[in-house]
Amino acid sequence: MTKNAYSIRVLEYAFALNCPESAVIYGAHNEGIRKLPYAYVLIQGQGHNIMVDVGYNHAEYGGFLADKFGVINWQPPHAVLAECDLTPEDIDVVILTHAHFDHMGNIQAFPNAKFYIQEREISNWISAMAQPAHMQWAMLGTDPSDVLRVADLARQGRLVCLKGEVEDLLPGIDVHTAFNTHTDGCMWVKVRNDLARDSQNVWVLAGDLVYSYKNLLDDPKIVGGEVEGDLRLRPVGLAMGSMVNLIHSSDEMLKHVGYQIKRLIPVHEQLLPQVFPSRITEAGLQLIEVSLADDDFSRVC
Amino acid sequence: MSALTQRHTLTNWSAVSAAKGDDWFCYVACIKPTYDQLIRLAGQISGMLILSDGETRLEVLMNMPRSLSEQAEEVKATLMRIKPPKLGVDHLRHMVSSAVKLNGLARTLEAQVSVGAEPAVTCHWHRELSEILSLLKCASDPWSGLQPVQFEGCCACCAH
Numbered sequence: 001m002t003k004n005a006y007s008i009r010v011l012e013y014a015f016a017l018n019c020p021e022s023a024v025i026y027g028a029h030n031e032g033i034r035k036l037p038y039a040y041v042l043i044q045g046q047g048h049n050i051m052v053d054v055g056y057n058h059a060e061y062g063g064f065l066a067d068k069f070g071v072i073n074w075q076p077p078h079a080v081l082a083e084c085d086l087t088p089e090d091i092d093v094v095i096l097t098h099a100h101f102d103h104m105g106n107i108q109a110f111p112n113a114k115f116y117i118q119e120r121e122i123s124n125w126i127s128a129m130a131q132p133a134h135m136q137w138a139m140l141g142t143d144p145s146d147v148l149r150v151a152d153l154a155r156q157g158r159l160v161c162l163k164g165e166v167e168d169l170l171p172g173i174d175v176h177t178a179f180n181t182h183t184d185g186c187m188w189v190k191v192r193n194d195l196a197r198d199s200q201n202v203w204v205l206a207g208d209l210v211y212s213y214k215n216l217l218d219d220p221k222i223v224g225g226e227v228e229g230d231l232r233l234r235p236v237g238l239a240m241g242s243m244v245n246l247i248h249s250s251d252e253m254l255k256h257v258g259y260q261i262k263r264l265i266p267v268h269e270q271l272l273p274q275v276f277p278s279r280i281t282e283a284g285l286q287l288i289e290v291s292l293a294d295d296d297f298s299r300v301c
Numbered sequence: 302m303s304a305l306t307q308r309h310t311l312t313n314w315s316a317v318s319a320a321k322g323d324d325w326f327c328y329v330a331c332i333k334p335t336y337d338q339l340i341r342l343a344g345q346i347s348g349m350l351i352l353s354d355g356e357t358r359l360e361v362l363m364n365m366p367r368s369l370s371e372q373a374e375e376v377k378a379t380l381m382r383i384k385p386p387k388l389g390v391d392h393l394r395h396m397v398s399s400a401v402k403l404n405g406l407a408r409t410l411e412a413q414v415s416v417g418a419e420p421a422v423t424c425h426w427h428r429e430l431s432e433i434l435s436l437l438k439c440a441s442d443p444w445s446g447l448q449p450v451q452f453e454g455c456c457a458c459c460a461h
Binding site for chain 2: 147
């Protein structure tokens, strides 16, 4: 019987040291700053190397982001993936949770991957960009060049536009929608790691629907690798859609993991290394091992 | 030789702008809304090329507050009214060139809602769009406010 079909690792590729708490938690004004990791997720198993989001390309925006927003220590995918003995060419599937630059801004680095995105995310881009100048807020963080690169993927037959939720996109991996939340066509990923339909071994990769444990718990504490605190859902600091929908999507994700907070992975959470086995790479970035497949070996020990 | 004709990267162009004076910054302030509009138009046309489902494409087109070609005409007309300083002449010429190309693409796209039926044509559109976006990226000067992506206040951006 399969215990863990997939290894799941969160790979930090850059970080900002001075992110306002209010950017992470809606309404948390004047509550200081925190480190904000930028990361993507690598899922390996069943003959696949899967990425959930692909980060951004420093060559495109790096200097400006570093100067203006304090984003530092960006490392390219070939350096980050090398920590797991992979190259970007080895990635065969990419699931794009949404279209913001720090999640979808480096698709050109993965030449052999097939990409999945919600069609609604794309049609919403177009509608948002068609609005007059004074209504362009919804286009924050989206690069039209990325849109063109996605168009190029479509031309090459490497893009699949999904219309809603898909069970078993790959064996044991489902994608769920959270429309009209952080962005209009957001999705999150559920890994049923024992491959069972009624799985007792579920991990949820939240994309940007949850940035931090503080979006889920009041005063979260990490005790012996467990995330503890009173359940209290609060939306992330940025929603192109409805804050109420964000709360509902958080609750929905939690239902899928039986409200075990540890099994919901917020990739921008700086506390992840305290919850899961991890190490700091030579480049000074976190490599976090959420789950280890039965036939894999640890990259952090 | 002017900065733009050297196929500058974003950073190089910005470095050039550091040496510019008030004329340049007045010009940037004047051209920024149009630059942003061009970027958005290129983004919309790119997006239309992604949608594989003809019905969705048509629905998106029908729901636009202004058609792609109307937007392109408006941008072109605005650019024609701008009087650049000497330093901005070449910059403006490239902006106009982008607008003309986008206008052509917009008209073709609207006339052929069934995008992608002819792979050779689609390929040509991709190339054209790619050139336009490269041109607009070259014409960017993020430190002065001309940039393809609006980062202010967006997710994971900090230290405002």
